Amino acid sequence: MIDLRSDTVTRPTEAMLESMREATFGDDSRDGDPTVIRLEAMAAERMGKEAGAFMPSGTMANLVAMLTHAQRGGEVLLEQGSHTLNAELGGIAGVAGLFYRGLPGHRGAMDLDALREALRPTLRNQMGTALVWMENTHNRAGGAVLPLDHMRSVHALAGERGVPVHLDGARIFNAAAALRTEARTLAQYADSVCFCVSKGLSAPVGSVLCGSKAFIERARAYRRMVGGNMRQAGPLAAAGIVALETMVDRLGEDHRTARRLAEGFHRIDASLVDPREVETNLVRVELRKSGRRAIEWSASLKEKGVLVAPCDAYALRFVTHRHIGDAEVDAAVSAFASLWDGR
Known part of the structure; x- marks a missing residue:
């Protein structure tokens, strides 16, 4: 099977497995565990922050960030297609007890005028803005990268009102690679940031939430509250360390194969995808012209040996990663072409 459902399907490298065998087993x-402490320090340094806390998942890292930044009843402002609104099962309200307002945007970048209008203080008759949220890369926008100027403007607007900013940077290293800069350059425009080591970086499990020392100390309490303390987490952290040391520099290869995939689909029918919009390792393919729903396409492609997930009623999301080379891309395009021609 050619698995293009997500970069979370990546398997750990031999170096990661060896590091896991040699890891410490502190609580x-x-x-604290020495290996976990080392990963957290390395992550914080990469993000330009003071401290980090290792978490089981990006969803938990986002939830803990909300709990740590905001008080119940406050409002979170974020682009309406954000992952935390559309794929994290309502933790923002159900667990954190926060209201939210999805703002219009373009390719994941929220409209700045809408943000300016939505920012508001707490008064006797209204709860104010508790948190401003960005996502980079932006999942639902097909792996789009938020421009640095946009991030700078969002951070400045929030700062003028004394509102903290969180960056969901699950694939921040992909964004940095696309912008030809370091991840800390993006993270400087947020008070907290989280990223995954279990996506394109190929570690089996985990995300790290980074921020100031005081923020992370509070975050550790909320991590415990939501069940995120992992006890003997050294082996998992060890794989994360190897991921940061060895896998970041190769992400550009995943971007190249994603463009090759998009170009192949574009040759089949220009309505499917515009290759110029593929900036990282996600390719969003629009299927409405076919008249068939994404779930039907997913089932048909599976029969031809290609795994891919729907991301909308009439759209599929293809994700490239280190197990996908040119041969796999070309085979996936060929399988899709045979179905498109016979639709």
Whole structure:
């Protein structure tokens, strides 16, 4: 099977497996584990922050960031297609107890005028803005990269009102690679940031939430509250360390194969995807012209040996990663072409 459902399907490298065998086994929720502490320090340094906390998942890292930044009843402002609104099962309201307002945007970048109008203080008759949220790269926008100027403007607008900014940077290293800069350059426009080591970086499990020392100390309490203390987490952290040391520089290859995939689909029918909009390792393919729903396309492609997930009623999301080379891309395009011609 050619698995293009997500970069979370990547398997750990031999170096990661070896590091896991040699890792320490301290209790991270008590005295701390040396391997976890090393990963957290490395992550914080990469993000230009003071401290980090290792989490089981990006969803939990986002939830803990909300709990740490905001008080119940406050409002979170974020672009309406954000992952945390559309794929994290309502934790923003159901667990964090926060209201939210999805703002219009273009390719994941929220409209700045809408943000300016939505920012508001807490008064006797209204709860104010508790948190401003960005996502880079932007999942639902097909892996689009938020421009640095946009991030700078969002951070400045929030700062004028004394509102903290969180960056959901699950694939921040992909964004940095596309912008030809370091991840800390993006993270400077947020008070907190989280990223995954279990996506394109190929570690089996985990995300790291980074921010100031005081913020992370509070975050550790909320991590415990939502069940995120992992006890002997050293082996998982060890794989994350190898991921940061060895996998970041190769992400550009995933971007190249994504463009090759998009170009192949574009040759089949120009309505499917515009290759110029493929900036990282996600390719969103629009299927409405076919008249068939994405779930039907997914089932048909599976029969031809290609796994891919729907991302909308009439759209599929293809994700390239280190197990996908030119041969796999070309085979996936060929399988899709045979179905398109016979639709």
